[in-house]
Amino acid sequence: MRYSGFRVIAEALTGHKGWKPVWRDAAPQSEYDYIIIGGGGHGLATAYYLAKEFGQARIAVLEKGYLGGGNVGRNTTIIRSNYLLDGNEPFYEFSLKLWEGLEQDFNYNAMVSQRGIINLIHTDAQRDAATRRGNAMIMHGADARLLSRDEVRQMYPWLNFDNARFPIKGALMQPRGGTVRHDAVAWGYARGADQRGVDLIQNCEVTGMRIENGRIRGVETTRGFIGAKKVGVAVAGSSSKVMAHAGMRLPIESHVLQAFVSEGLKPLIDGVMTFGAGHFYVSQSDKGGLVFGGDIDGYNSYAQRGNLPVIEDVAEGGMALMPAIGRVRLLRSWGGIMDMSMDGSPIIDRTHVDGLYFNGGWCYGGFKATPASGWCFAHLLAKDEPHKTSTAYRFDRFLKGLMIDEKGQGAQPNLH
């Protein structure tokens, strides 16, 4: 079924009897050409593009829980391509361009809203860094604008401009950045993949990998053995657990990142705002809640919930920037598990096992990468060579000294 305005009207006039389930609840077959482990945003996008753009068939997505139950439904929905380094910026700009055409492409309303993102500046040194970053973005075909203090004041007059420690001196803006309804991204990709014959298999946890003579033969699951010619792993958060089945140790630590939403307010913030110096960022949902977050908790964690000290820290950052929210009540907080890599950048690469491919290490930036990650991973799976925008995301970059370290923190994952 194709969704359209006409369809909504037709269904409204006929009692909404024509709507069908958005995807089949498939049972596993005995063998596939491609198995994607992980039914989150990246796994579903990979399956979708494998079928649609690379013409592949006999594809299954294995998900241990339900589709979109992990980080794709736990993030703060921001999309942007404001990176500095050559290894990153072309990839994220490719992703942003895919976001711009996504809803027409998979015929699903993902509420892509390019409401603009600003990164606040407090010092001359920060302005220099922002200028350099903005120029790097423009050189790679993205958009960037340096805002003066007055321009920021025009947008958000109620910010604390004269904070003694971090007075606001301007901002770097990416007008094409914004937000997307994150659950709808998972659902849209799932529906698009299902329509192209992909089996989406839920409640199917991978418990082992069958590897013979250095080649993958399939995966052991809670629903039996499933054979495959190629297996792609896209399970960020649990990457170390799954890849241990292939005997691999990864340059990754799992950490919990929290996010928060306040009670609904009248329109206050029409874009996305980051206050890096205060470890705080915020946007406002269409329902009116302030959606915000800050740092990871800082120690290895597989608990999908965080602890109170970071909640306090994030709230302090928010109050420093926006004293007006002092009496706003917090509605919910939640946590997701991040693959924190050793240089803060992801990995999309082959492994030492023929036919086994890996996609992970997204740190806390995986959501905005979803379309390009899926596209590039599908490219790698189908053609056995990396897409031109993801050539730098290799396992051996640490061995060769080719790290992509945007923050320059070194091999200290909790600081990225």
Added chain:
Amino acid sequence: MIIYHPILGPRDAQEFVYLGDAGLIDRPDGMTAGVKAFHDYLYNRDNPAGEHRELWYHEQGDRSWLVVTRDTVTHEITKVELARDVARARGRAK
């Protein structure tokens, strides 16, 4: 989280800085171990879901390094040792 410091007793985890897997104590000799071994030491991690031995630094306290055994799923801490004692038990001079 409360960390039961072997010398100072129960301390809030907020007083500490986290470094990571306690395997970082076993630094290979960069000159003799070779690039691969040093790469594995510096970049690769077991990253288990469950019991994890890890290094915490009591920065806002007595500045000692601790080896904390903690469950990464429940955050339950089952053992706290001075990293100095652990390192010596593994044959390090200090």
